Amino acid sequence: MRKLFLALLMIGVLLVSGAFTALAAEEINVIYMAQAAYQPNEIRDMADLFEELSNIKVNLEFVKYDEQHEKVVASAVAPIPTYDVFSLDLIWTAEFASKGFCVAIDDYMSPAVKEDIAPAIMDAFVFDGKTWAMPFLANFQLFFYNIDMIKKAGFDAAPKTLEEMVEQMEAIKAKGICKYPWTDSWNQKEGLTCEYVWLTGAFGGDTFDKDAKPIFNTGPGLKALEFMVMLLDKGLASPKSLTNDEPAARDDFIAGNAAFTSNWTFQYGSMNDPSISKVVGAGKMGLLPIAKDVLGKYTYETASVSGFQGAAILANSKNKEAAWKYVRFITSPIVQRAYLTEMPVWTSVQTSAYAKTMDPVIDVKAKEIASVHHRPKVPPYPEVSSILQRYIHSALTGKMEPKAALDKAKTEIEAVMGL
Amino acid sequence: MSIRRQELSSKQLALILLLPSILIILCVVIGPLIFAFYLSFFKAEPIIGGISTKFIGFSNYIHYFLKDPLFWSSVRVTSYFTVVSLVIELILGISIALVLNKSFIGRSFVRSIILLPWALPTVVNARMWEWIYAGSSFGALNGLMKVLHIFPADYDKVWLGFDVPLQNIPLIGNFMEWVGASTALNMIILADTWKVTPLVTLLVLAALQTFPDSLYEAAGIDGASSWHQFWNITLPLLRPVLLVVLVLRTMELFRVFDIIYILMQYSIRVVGVYTFETGMKFLNFGRGSALSFLVGLFILGISLIYVKLLYSEEV
Numbered sequence: 001m002r003k004l005f006l007a008l009l010m011i012g013v014l015l016v017s018g019a020f021t022a023l024a025a026e027e028i029n030v031i032y033m034a035q036a037a038y039q040p041n042e043i044r045d046m047a048d049l050f051e052e053l054s055n056i057k058v059n060l061e062f063v064k065y066d067e068q069h070e071k072v073v074a075s076a077v078a079p080i081p082t083y084d085v086f087s088l089d090l091i092w093t094a095e096f097a098s099k100g101f102c103v104a105i106d107d108y109m110s111p112a113v114k115e116d117i118a119p120a121i122m123d124a125f126v127f128d129g130k131t132w133a134m135p136f137l138a139n140f141q142l143f144f145y146n147i148d149m150i151k152k153a154g155f156d157a158a159p160k161t162l163e164e165m166v167e168q169m170e171a172i173k174a175k176g177i178c179k180y181p182w183t184d185s186w187n188q189k190e191g192l193t194c195e196y197v198w199l200t201g202a203f204g205g206d207t208f209d210k211d212a213k214p215i216f217n218t219g220p221g222l223k224a225l226e227f228m229v230m231l232l233d234k235g236l237a238s239p240k241s242l243t244n245d246e247p248a249a250r251d252d253f254i255a256g257n258a259a260f261t262s263n264w265t266f267q268y269g270s271m272n273d274p275s276i277s278k279v280v281g282a283g284k285m286g287l288l289p290i291a292k293d294v295l296g297k298y299t300y301e302t303a304s305v306s307g308f309q310g311a312a313i314l315a316n317s318k319n320k321e322a323a324w325k326y327v328r329f330i331t332s333p334i335v336q337r338a339y340l341t342e343m344p345v346w347t348s349v350q351t352s353a354y355a356k357t358m359d360p361v362i363d364v365k366a367k368e369i370a371s372v373h374h375r376p377k378v379p380p381y382p383e384v385s386s387i388l389q390r391y392i393h394s395a396l397t398g399k400m401e402p403k404a405a406l407d408k409a410k411t412e413i414e415a416v417m418g419l
Numbered sequence: 420m421s422i423r424r425q426e427l428s429s430k431q432l433a434l435i436l437l438l439p440s441i442l443i444i445l446c447v448v449i450g451p452l453i454f455a456f457y458l459s460f461f462k463a464e465p466i467i468g469g470i471s472t473k474f475i476g477f478s479n480y481i482h483y484f485l486k487d488p489l490f491w492s493s494v495r496v497t498s499y500f501t502v503v504s505l506v507i508e509l510i511l512g513i514s515i516a517l518v519l520n521k522s523f524i525g526r527s528f529v530r531s532i533i534l535l536p537w538a539l540p541t542v543v544n545a546r547m548w549e550w551i552y553a554g555s556s557f558g559a560l561n562g563l564m565k566v567l568h569i570f571p572a573d574y575d576k577v578w579l580g581f582d583v584p585l586q587n588i589p590l591i592g593n594f595m596e597w598v599g600a601s602t603a604l605n606m607i608i609l610a611d612t613w614k615v616t617p618l619v620t621l622l623v624l625a626a627l628q629t630f631p632d633s634l635y636e637a638a639g640i641d642g643a644s645s646w647h648q649f650w651n652i653t654l655p656l657l658r659p660v661l662l663v664v665l666v667l668r669t670m671e672l673f674r675v676f677d678i679i680y681i682l683m684q685y686s687i688r689v690v691g692v693y694t695f696e697t698g699m700k701f702l703n704f705g706r707g708s709a710l711s712f713l714v715g716l717f718i719l720g721i722s723l724i725y726v727k728l729l730y731s732e733e734v
Binding site for chain 1: 466684696700
């Protein structure tokens, strides 16, 4: 008995002393996605520098994009949060803000900060009049085309309108240059909603209106889905697109099995990497084409979809000040200048001579990012997106007519939103 | 006196030794089960620092029974998956066990490697078949088809596609569409069955080895053919094992999640995937809990039917 008592006392002393050492230095826990964009070693380098400058220890955890949502929710629901800082995908802004998971950062931001970030980027993280995350990663879709295939088919340059693109694709297919000129990631995942949103933008509209009510079953939304179905029916889009995710669509393009695709910024690097790409030099990046009758509506004659991520602070975090310092550091212009693999969110950095030297295509990117359309900003977004994906996919596989599919999707979405 | 003290302390010892396991089962299994059952009567959502609940009685259950077509199509897909997998597993498993019961050169080697697929973790199995079924030229199955000259050199079949098999045959095509079958689902059935058949084989083989040879010799003398012997001697004797296999496999197949989620994400909505989506993606904890208990009820019902049909007191 005495031995047992002594053993328990030892364990107790060790635990208490351990707790004290943990409290000594300030510490924050960060969860981040390890997929596209900044790679884990780059984030770790940023964190190391921050630790040196601020004496705040940073613990990083990397997970797949799909797992982030669950882990952040689990951390928010717990009385003691696992994480202090997390990367907020813009599609979760409405959901997390309405549930009170993250901290509004309007008070933390100075007017200089607000001036230097384009409204299109800042707006993605605004809900209910407040800002819920600092823009960190400005990911968006761009147009990738194989100029050699275009020239072989008898055209001079990349298409500026969707109708031109279809014309070029038909010629490329007829001449046997490429069996399926269009590839994309149309599998039944979040990527499908992204593709649908940029195409709706390319036909001149948005999926939801200003009051966050669904309007996608008429006008531009309907035309976008009919366009996708038409590409499949005419054999211009590869049937493999229906099971592709974004990396698979990129693989199709860099293997030379497609002439046109739309994909996120990460494809540019892979396309020009001689060790994996067969289209180095032939593959080019440009502005996404829009429909002919939409010309003149948009400043840069293009439309795209946003895939922004912001750095946000969990509302139940015990280290909010330290967390904000970290957030401010990793999103600062200096750090973004050092890591120009991703598009900087600061207008001053985007237009700087340095950025132009390091990234020759930054002009194209700047125009595209100013033309992004956002996905619907509604609190039950996961369910809304799931319904949209289901019905768009059933129209693409030919199980339903586009109009019928979108009408049913709208009814179900209105039921979910309580409209 | 000393003997009595020993009796008591052996019971006490047993209790003390069992206590850690009981605690773990209470906290990890029973506790969440009761909490989930409790939540299924509420509209429950996560909020900062906890879960908000609003009592709504049986609304969640009624929603799925009466108002949700997705639930029933989900049950249909899962039933199709379960029934087809079971049929294939049973036929293959019993056949292989019968073969392994005979003696041949290398039998002990074959018996030991037959368990390898079963030893694979489900996630590893799913990823492996993802590479085999990849719809491009570097998918292993496409490559094999080309080597065997079944596919021409530039044709790549998208194995995990959504086309309905046997669409053009009148009745069967309609049934397949109603049930939600697709080429993808059929290929996944193959992938899952490949992994699980060894278990059935093992259980049946163990039972086969207890059957006395005298029964078969007597039947042989009476002039029964081997098919007759199988149908009238082996199968009835296998009933208890088949009951175990059926109950075990039906439960696991009805709950299937890993392989479908990894290969198809949410596009094939079996009940496991549907529950996960409702509870964890849409954060609708009340509905998700109700759904999981409904599924539990289904499986319980099926198991009761099995016991009724197959349980026999004597061999």
